[in-house]
Amino acid sequence: MRITCPYCNTRDLREFTYLGAASLLQRPDDPAAMQDYIYSRENPAGENAELWQHTTGCRAWLHVVRNTATHEILSVRPAREVVEDTP
Amino acid sequence: MRYSALQILKNGLTGNRDWKPVWRDPAPREAYDVVIIGGGGHGLATAYYLAKTYGVQNIAVLEKGYLGGGNVGRNTTVVRANYLLDGNLEFYSQSLKMWAGLSQELNYNVMFSPRGCLLLAHDDGQFDALARRGNANLATGDDAVLMGPEEVRAFTPYLDFDNARFPIRGGLLQRTAGTARHDGVAWGYARGADLHGVDLVQNCEVTGFKIENGALTGVETTRGFIKTAKAGMAVAGRTSQLAAMAGMTLPIESHVLQAFVTEAVKPVIDTVISFGMGHFYISQSDKGGLVYGGDIDGYNSYAQRGNLPMVEHVAEAGMALMPMLGRARQLRSWGGIMDMSMDGAPIIDRTPVEGLFLNGGWCYGGFKATPASGAAFAHLLATGEPAGYAAKFRLDRFATGALLDDEGTGARPNRH
Numbered sequence: 001m002r003i004t005c006p007y008c009n010t011r012d013l014r015e016f017t018y019l020g021a022a023s024l025l026q027r028p029d030d031p032a033a034m035q036d037y038i039y040s041r042e043n044p045a046g047e048n049a050e051l052w053q054h055t056t057g058c059r060a061w062l063h064v065v066r067n068t069a070t071h072e073i074l075s076v077r078p079a080r081e082v083v084e085d086t087p
Numbered sequence: 088m089r090y091s092a093l094q095i096l097k098n099g100l101t102g103n104r105d106w107k108p109v110w111r112d113p114a115p116r117e118a119y120d121v122v123i124i125g126g127g128g129h130g131l132a133t134a135y136y137l138a139k140t141y142g143v144q145n146i147a148v149l150e151k152g153y154l155g156g157g158n159v160g161r162n163t164t165v166v167r168a169n170y171l172l173d174g175n176l177e178f179y180s181q182s183l184k185m186w187a188g189l190s191q192e193l194n195y196n197v198m199f200s201p202r203g204c205l206l207l208a209h210d211d212g213q214f215d216a217l218a219r220r221g222n223a224n225l226a227t228g229d230d231a232v233l234m235g236p237e238e239v240r241a242f243t244p245y246l247d248f249d250n251a252r253f254p255i256r257g258g259l260l261q262r263t264a265g266t267a268r269h270d271g272v273a274w275g276y277a278r279g280a281d282l283h284g285v286d287l288v289q290n291c292e293v294t295g296f297k298i299e300n301g302a303l304t305g306v307e308t309t310r311g312f313i314k315t316a317k318a319g320m321a322v323a324g325r326t327s328q329l330a331a332m333a334g335m336t337l338p339i340e341s342h343v344l345q346a347f348v349t350e351a352v353k354p355v356i357d358t359v360i361s362f363g364m365g366h367f368y369i370s371q372s373d374k375g376g377l378v379y380g381g382d383i384d385g386y387n388s389y390a391q392r393g394n395l396p397m398v399e400h401v402a403e404a405g406m407a408l409m410p411m412l413g414r415a416r417q418l419r420s421w422g423g424i425m426d427m428s429m430d431g432a433p434i435i436d437r438t439p440v441e442g443l444f445l446n447g448g449w450c451y452g453g454f455k456a457t458p459a460s461g462a463a464f465a466h467l468l469a470t471g472e473p474a475g476y477a478a479k480f481r482l483d484r485f486a487t488g489a490l491l492d493d494e495g496t497g498a499r500p501n502r503h
């Protein structure tokens with residue numbers, strides 16, 4: 001598996017660290033919603049929006065859409081951009 | 088047919104013509120009292136104990152492929168009870184006790200071999216942590232022997248004791264732990280369940296649940312609708328998908344774990360060894376292959392195959408621990424889908440849907456749990472109450488905070 005970092009181009013999986021589902025970008029204000037935010041996961045067999053960090057490269061956090069059934073990478077964007085685009 | 092030495096003799100003398108298929112291959116009936124979804128180790132064990140211990144009749148196990156074709160057929164066969172936290176301690180203790188008598192219980196040789204399991208420590212902090220873990224095991228009534236470096240050297244002389252980076256500081260040995268023949272466990276439970284009248288329905292995938300007024304009334308399958316008011320899910324890596332059909336989102340991520348085996352070599356490793364620095368563990372199968380594995384790859388996956396960085400990492404860890412491994416040729420590697428729960432411990436509980444029960448979140452520890460998991464899930468399905476030794480595997484612990492984070496790594500499945 002290789003990920004195309006928007007800053008560093010296509011790099012080996014070894015350079016990246018996985019955090020988890022991209023839903024972690026939407027931290028709720030409501031304390032009652034925190035349990036789902038921390039623990040519940042859609043865990044799809046197919047397209048999954050995820051957060052990866054280019055740890056041994058530019059260290060940017062990336063929003064990666066990946067197919068969990070095939071490991072195909074469908075899109076990579078800087079996580080910051082995704083947050084800014086979210087209303 | 089009950090297996091015995093006499094049967095082998097009799098059938099041997101008559102040309103082995105009278106052996107019967109070990110289980111029937113029935114078509115699903117219209118309705119069952121209890122439906123178990125998943126014909127792996129846990130599902131088959133659940134059906135076996137439901138029928139045998141609780142006398143439930145009219146049970147079906149629905150398997151989308153063939154029996155034992157999932158994780159029970161692709162694990163590294165280690166059985167141990169050296170956990171740390173209350174909840175895990177009593178559960179795995181119960182499971183290990185059941186392993187000891189399992190071949191007799193099932194009248195089927197599961198080849199359980201209590202050859203010991205050695206956890207290694209490579210610095211003082213790790214050694215102290217092992218001492219604490221060993222005390223927790225002793226207090227639970229399980230075996231634990233804390234060993235200094237010289238004792239470890241006498242036990243497993245072929246390790247790299249003076250490795251510059253990871254010298255061996257000591258170890259914790261559980262002599263009652265060991266390995267078992269993984270397929271044999273599935274086959275033994277399948278045969279036992281079938282003998283007690285359970286229908287083992289293969290090539291039958293569940294595609295939906297019928298739920299009326301919050302209560303289960305049946306399951307939709309690829310072989311038609313099956314009416315039932317009670318169903319248990321035991322589908323390991325596919326737990327999230329199945330639960331989603333009932334409208335649930337679970338605290339589970341599915342990850343890939345790879346395992347490896349070398350060509351067969353003469354007997355060299357007579358125990359199970361776990362490297363304390365690379366999450367590398369190794370044992371030798373009865374065929375002679377060295378069987379080993381390491382960490383999960385670390386990202387969500389349903390592919391049943393991993394990537395090369397983890398292959399390299401596992402090989403490096405193996406070489407750091409046991410340089411003689413470098414002379415062996417690795418034959419195969421494969422991957423399984425682990426239902427990694429958010430705290431690293433399993434769930435055996437009711438669900439918000441009346442009549443629908445959950446057994447999942449086994450992370451990469453499901454094989455050793457098979458007997459107790461089946462017995463506990465059968466207890467829950469039959470009585471509606473959790474078994475005492477599995478009472479802490481609740482689904483609501485993620486809300487109450489009563490987590491069972493044995494590794495102490497937080498809500499990060501890829502760190503467990």
